[in-house]
Amino acid sequence: MTPFARLSPENRPIAIAAIFVVVIVLFGTVYTxxxxxxxxxxxxxxxxxxxxxxxxxxxxxxGMMVVILLGHIDLSVPWTLxxxxxxxxxVGGPWAxxxxxxxxxxxxxxxxxxxxxxxxPSMIFTLGVDSVLRGLMVAHTGGFAPQTTASPxxxxxxxxxxxxxxxxxxxxxxxxxxxxxxxxxTGLGKAIYATGAKxxxxxxxxxxxxxxxxxxxxxxxxxxxxxxVLLAGYSAKAYQGMGNAFLLPAIAAVVLGGTxxxxxxxxYAGTLVGVILIVFLNSVLSIMQMxxxxxxxxxxxxxxxMLLVYGREGGSRx
Amino acid sequence: xxxxxxxxxxxxTPYHEAGMDSTTPHVALEGVSRYFGGITALKDVDFQxxxxxxxxxxxxxxxxxxxxxxIMAGVLPPSEGxxxxxxxxxxxRSPAEARDAGIVCIFQELSLIPDLSVADNIFIDRPxxxxxxxxxxxxxxxxxxxxxxxxxxxxNPDTNVRDLSLSRRQMVEIAxxxxxxxxxxxxxxxxxxxxxxxxxxxxxxLGKLREDNVASLFISHRMHEVxxxxxxxxxxxxxxxxxxxxxxxxxxxxxxxxxxxxxxEAQFPPKPAPVAGxxxxxxxxxxxxxxxxxxxxxxxxxxxxxxLGGLDGQGHKELLxxxxxxxxxxxxxxxxxxxxxxxxxxxxxxxxxxxxALVPEDRKTEGLMLQLSIADNLLTPxxxxxxxxxxxxxxxxxxxxxxxxxxxQIKVGDVTDxxxxxxxxxxxxxxxAKWLIDDPDVILLNDPTxxxxxxxxxxxxxxxxxxxxxxxxxxxxxxxxxxxxxxxDRVSILYDGRVVAELDGERLTEENIVxxxxxxxxxxxx
Numbered sequence: 148m149t150p151f152a153r154l155s156p157e158n159r160p161i162a163i164a165a166i167f168v169v170v171i172v173l174f175g176t177v178y179t180x181x182x183x184x185x186x187x188x189x190x191x192x193x194x195x196x197x198x199x200x201x202x203x204x205x206x207x208x209x210g211m212m213v214v215i216l217l218g219h220i221d222l223s224v225p226w227t228l229x230x231x232x233x234x235x236x237x238v239g240g241p242w243a244x245x246x247x248x249x250x251x252x253x254x255x256x257x258x259x260x261x262x263x264x265x266x267x268p269s270m271i272f273t274l275g276v277d278s279v280l281r282g283l284m285v286a287h288t289g290g291f292a293p294q295t296t297a298s299p300x301x302x303x304x305x306x307x308x309x310x311x312x313x314x315x316x317x318x319x320x321x322x323x324x325x326x327x328x329x330x331x332x333t334g335l336g337k338a339i340y341a342t343g344a345k346x347x348x349x350x351x352x353x354x355x356x357x358x359x360x361x362x363x364x365x366x367x368x369x370x371x372x373x374x375x376v377l378l379a380g381y382s383a384k385a386y387q388g389m390g391n392a393f394l395l396p397a398i399a400a401v402v403l404g405g406t407x408x409x410x411x412x413x414x415y416a417g418t419l420v421g422v423i424l425i426v427f428l429n430s431v432l433s434i435m436q437m438x439x440x441x442x443x444x445x446x447x448x449x450x451x452x453m454l455l456v457y458g459r460e461g462g463s464r465x
Numbered sequence: 466x467x468x469x470x471x472x473x474x475x476x477x478t479p480y481h482e483a484g485m486d487s488t489t490p491h492v493a494l495e496g497v498s499r500y501f502g503g504i505t506a507l508k509d510v511d512f513q514x515x516x517x518x519x520x521x522x523x524x525x526x527x528x529x530x531x532x533x534x535x536i537m538a539g540v541l542p543p544s545e546g547x548x549x550x551x552x553x554x555x556x557x558r559s560p561a562e563a564r565d566a567g568i569v570c571i572f573q574e575l576s577l578i579p580d581l582s583v584a585d586n587i588f589i590d591r592p593x594x595x596x597x598x599x600x601x602x603x604x605x606x607x608x609x610x611x612x613x614x615x616x617x618x619x620x621n622p623d624t625n626v627r628d629l630s631l632s633r634r635q636m637v638e639i640a641x642x643x644x645x646x647x648x649x650x651x652x653x654x655x656x657x658x659x660x661x662x663x664x665x666x667x668x669x670x671l672g673k674l675r676e677d678n679v680a681s682l683f684i685s686h687r688m689h690e691v692x693x694x695x696x697x698x699x700x701x702x703x704x705x706x707x708x709x710x711x712x713x714x715x716x717x718x719x720x721x722x723x724x725x726x727x728x729x730e731a732q733f734p735p736k737p738a739p740v741a742g743x744x745x746x747x748x749x750x751x752x753x754x755x756x757x758x759x760x761x762x763x764x765x766x767x768x769x770x771x772x773l774g775g776l777d778g779q780g781h782k783e784l785l786x787x788x789x790x791x792x793x794x795x796x797x798x799x800x801x802x803x804x805x806x807x808x809x810x811x812x813x814x815x816x817x818x819x820x821x822a823l824v825p826e827d828r829k830t831e832g833l834m835l836q837l838s839i840a841d842n843l844l845t846p847x848x849x850x851x852x853x854x855x856x857x858x859x860x861x862x863x864x865x866x867x868x869x870x871x872x873x874q875i876k877v878g879d880v881t882d883x884x885x886x887x888x889x890x891x892x893x894x895x896x897x898a899k900w901l902i903d904d905p906d907v908i909l910l911n912d913p914t915x916x917x918x919x920x921x922x923x924x925x926x927x928x929x930x931x932x933x934x935x936x937x938x939x940x941x942x943x944x945x946x947x948x949x950x951x952x953x954d955r956v957s958i959l960y961d962g963r964v965v966a967e968l969d970g971e972r973l974t975e976e977n978i979v980x981x982x983x984x985x986x987x988x989x990x991x
Contacts, residue, residue, distance in 0.1 A: 333855045334848025341845050344834030351791070351823060351831050352845035352899065353815040411836055 160405030160457045161417040167453065168424050175431035188427075188434070195313060201426035202319035203374045203381070205419070207393045208400040209326045210370025212418045213363045215401050216330075217343040218410025219262060219269035221367040224397060226280035227254045228390030231372030232379035233284055236295040243298040244376055251372025252365060254280065259361030269364075284387070292387060297380045305380030315377055322370060327415040329366070339363055343410030396425050399450050405457070489552040491516045491680050492537060492568070492649055497546030499532050506532040508704045510546070516648065519671050519681045521691045524701035524724055525890075525918035530684050533701070534651045537682075538570035539563030561590070567648035571638050571655045577626045584608040584622035587641045611640040616666045630778045631826075632660045639667065643674075650674060651682040654916045656690060660777040660944075661979075668694055692717065700724055721919060732923065733951030734930040739969070743767060744803060746819055746938035747907045749788070752797035757783045759962035760797070765907070765938045770929060772953030773942040775982045780962040781942040782826060785909045788940075789823040790814045802906065815846060815903060822846075822905035824896050824913050828889075832896035835885040839877055840866050842884045843899045850903065869898035874924065890921030897928070907938045914948060926952055946975050960984045 154162055175188045187193045207224055214221045227250070235247030254276060261272040297305075307314050330336040338359045341349040350356045374393065379385045404421030406413025428449060432442045490513035499507040507529045514520050524530050535541040537548065539557030547554050550566055557563040560570070577586045584604050585592075593603040608622035617636045626634055635655060642650060650671075656664050671681050671694060685691055691698065692712075699709040700723045707723055715723070743766035752761040757780050765771040773781045787795045790808035799806045802819030814821040825831035833842050843866050844851065851862040866880055873894040877887065884895055893913060900908065910929075914922045929952060933939055943949050949956050955969040958981040966981035968974075 332857055334852050334857060335855065337841060337844055337848055337857065340837060340841065341834050344837050345830065348825075348831050348834055349845060351789070351811055351825050353811045353903075354845060354848075355810070355812045411834065 157405060157412060157414050157417070160403070161414065161420055163456060164403055164405070164417065164420045164424050164453065168420065168427055171424070171427045171431050175427075175434055178431070178435060188430070195311075195316070197426050197430050199313035199315045201422055202313070202315040203378050204393060204396055204400065204426065205319045205422040206322050206370050206374040206377070207397040208418050208422050209322050209415070210367035211397045212401045212404075212406055212413065212415065213326065213330070213339060214269070214367045215398070215406050215408060216339050216410055216413055217360060217363050219360070219363070220398070221258065221273050221364060221371075222270060222394065223254060223258060223273040223277040223280065223368070224371045225390035225394050226277045226284065227251060227368050227371040228375035228378065228393060229385065229388065230254070230280045230284050231375035232385035232389060233287065233293055235301065235376050236293060236297055236379050236385045237287075239295060239298050241298070241300070243301055247372050247376040248369060251368040251370075254372070255365030255368030256361065258368060259364035262364065263357035263360035288387070290387070293385050296384050297382075301376055301380030302383060303380070305377040315381070318373070318377060322373065323415065323419060326366070330415055335359065335362060340411055344412070400425050403450065403453055490514060491551060493549040494533075494536070495547050495549065497536060497543045497548065499536060499541060500544045505704050507536070507543075510706045512699065512706055512709075514649065514680050514682060516680050517675055517678045518697050519675055519683055519695045520697045520699065521683045521685065521695035522699050522701060523691065523720060525920050528701040528724070529704040530701055531653065534570060534653055534682065534684065537563070537649070538568055538651060564645055567646075568651070569642045569645045569647035569649070570651040570653065571642045572653050577634055577638060577641075579627035580625055582623050582625055583612075583620055583629070583637050586626055586637060587611060587622075587644050589641075607644070608640070611644050614643070615640055615670055632663050632777045635659055636663055636666075639670070643670070647679060649680045649682065653684045656685060664690070702726055724919065732926070734927050736930075736954060737768075737934070739954060740768065743769075745800070746802055747788070747940070748800040750798040752784065752787060752795065752799065754783055754787050754792050754795045757962050758787060758795075761959070761962070761964055763940075763957050763964060765940055767906070767936045767938050768933050769955070770933050770939040770941055770953045772949040772956035773940065773959060774946070774949050774956050774978050775959040777944065779959040781959055782911060784959070785823060785911050785940070785942060788814070788909060789821055815905065819906045820903070821907050821909065822900035822903060823909045824900065824911060826911040828893050828896050833884050833892060836883060838881045839875075839884050839887070839895060840880040842895055843869050843880075843902060846899055846903045865902050869902050872901065873898045873928065890917045893917055893925070894921070897925070905937070907940070908932065910939065910941045912943055913941070914943070914945065946978050949978065950975060958982055
């Protein structure tokens with residue numbers, strides 16, 4: 148047995164993913180040393196820049212994790228993110244960020260209502276909501292890139308630095324603290340794990356499972372809209388399809404971090420490691436100037452390969 | 466007591482020889498041990514089983530019975546030792562290999578797929594084929610034959626398993642097992658979910674299989690069942706094979722002592738004298754729900770244990786679920802502690818001034834989240850109780866968990882272990898304990914001792930009486946008549962969604978329960 152076998156099923160994927168992150172960084176460094184004679188991946192400036200870019204994905208993944216813990220999924224993340232960004236830049240000024248978050252709140256309530264009360268499978272319902280949001284945004288902008296720009300506060304949060312550290316990383320850290328706190332320290336968090344593990348038993352334990360489901364989708368949509376507001380601040384404007392690149396990486400980060408796709412199991416630390424893994428994998432591939440086609444292939448192979456490793460190490464699955 | 470000590474100290478006697486021929490045993494285990502991490506589930510077990518016998522395996526939960534049969538059925542490999550089939554060593558890598566060698570197991574956890582039909586389930590791993598496609602007609606015909614063989618002609622092979630009662634599902638499971646023509650049939654608690662009628666059918670079937678030279682291994686916690694049925698008995702305790710002997714060589718008292726390694730007191734705690742005139746904690750009048758409940762009247766006072774008896778599927782389960790707010794569209798009058806109460810949801814039921822708790826029928830799917838820790842399971846109904854604002858107060862949570870573990874004497878290594886690592890009896894204790902933390906006034910129990918070892922049953926009986934003495938009102942549904950008679954102050958017998966008899970005091974006898982269950986009006990007079 149490998150040393151990983153002694154770790155609990157929750158911690159084993161986290162340890163493996165963390166080791167893989169180190170492997171990626173070492174591999175990238177060896178590559179650049181041998182080809183260019185430099186080691187940019189080990190410079191603090193480069194790492195901070197990668198984490199700044201990663202913070203958008205990290206915030207999406209934090210929300211996605213809460214929904215996946217319930218055994219559900221939120222496919223409306225891309226256009227929730229885009230809609231929040233577009234509405235925030237449209238309103239502008241001091242109300243930009245509250246508007247963006249309000250979009251998230253509304254979408255989350257809608258998703259939660261559809262899944263918990265109408266009992267429509269989340270995969271279908273959130274896909275539908277994503278499509279509706281897309282249509283609404285195309286109608287709103289006429290299909291063109293909106294001319295409105297991000298408010299100064301949005302730009303500060305996404306693009307500025309405090310003491311040399313990007314503010315976006317602080318936002319990500321704040322969101323992480325809130326999510327980790329909810330999951331480990333509150334009745335809601337415990338109820339999310341319980342509902343994800345066995346909804347019927349949770350209901351019979353007197354947990355208001357429908358309320359829990361709504362809360363999880365609200366958290367996910369709020370995270371997506373926060374990422375949208377930040378991304379608009381980073382790019383100084385909102386644009387069509389800006390959320391498209393986040394859905395699959397967010398799900399992948401959560402699953403690579405050891406959260407069980409059927410719910411009930413997983414730790415937030417794992418999602419953090421999963422996000423960092425995906426960000427660094429992307430950056431190594433771009434440093435190597437890998438053509439887009441090969442990047443996609445490697446990306447997919449790594450995700451499936453890591454999950455196979457987890458499965459081998461994991462032993463029993465209930 | 467002296468006797469028990471002597472039994473414990475005695476070396477294992479040689480295998481019972483009566484009625485045996487001199488041929489090698491059909492299945493033999495030699496020096497088999499099995500470890501799970503640091504836990505020893507089986508230690509150095511020698512065990513033999515011969516064709517044409519019905520062989521009971523007895524032991525408390527955690528004695529190693531389930532591990533033993535999982536090794537025989539190819540689910541688990543032994544850590545040490547070997548297994549012989551007709552004298553030849555075998556090492557099964559999967560249940561399919563064991564099945565091909567003729568060893569078929571009916572597991573405690575039902576293996577049926579709810580959304581497939583009965584026929585599809587019976588032939589799921591090797592459907593009859595014609596031209597490479599599944600021959601549905603042959604499958605249906607052979608299913609009918611198999612079901613007829615176990616007196617289940619009323620089960621339509623085209624019904625989805627989801628729509629059958631627990632007892633009927635178990636019978637389909639048995640049909641599935643005998644469809645494989647086993648030479649060894651292993652029944653793990655297979656009768657605990659059965660109605661009396663189906664139990665008799667299974668007895669008859671095992672008798673026929675014995676004539677066909679099949680070896681049946683039978684795990685059961687019902688002593689009279691073992692007495693009636695088995696010709697050879699093996700007792701396990703703490704992973705060791707204690708003794709194997711023939712039917713009638715030991716009294717049931719001796720067998721129980723072998724199983725638990727100590728004496729047990731009177732099986733049921735004494736009942737207090739009935740107190741008249743207490744206002745009921747729960748009063749139900751004309752409760753109706755769809756066509757399953759047709760006007761139920763019951764009441765139970767603080768300090769009282771009310772039993773619900775009757776055949777399977779007469780509305781007991783629905784009654785408990787209706788009271789707990791799970792069913793929608795329930796009509797009738799319900800009072801809790803004198804106040805009118807309208808069930809809406811379990812969350813509402815547990816927040817009433819006179820609060821309710823339900824220990825559901827199936828602890829694995831309804832009572833527990835198996836993959837969560839013991840501590841998290843204990844907290845599920847109690848977040849509000851251990852929180853300050855939205856935050857859980859860890860010290861209060863830890864205290865509540867530790868108190869619950871102590872009160873019910875749950876045998877845990879660490880409360881952060883997954884609840885699925887516990888034995889069945891301890892799992893059930895967790896289900897009860899999580900509700901006791903919530904301090905309910907009325908406790909509804911749906912067959913809480915099903916599939917649980919003798920020792921834990923005793924503890925649950927004592928606990929129920931303690932809770933009643935502490936002023937709780939308890940409603941207990943049980944399929945075990947002894948339990949209803951021994952535990953309950955009064956028993957209401959349900960038949961077809963109605964209470965057909967209420968038995969108490971001298972009239973609370975097995976005879977009366979049986980006749981009332983069958984709705985035979987003459988029974989009580991006789």
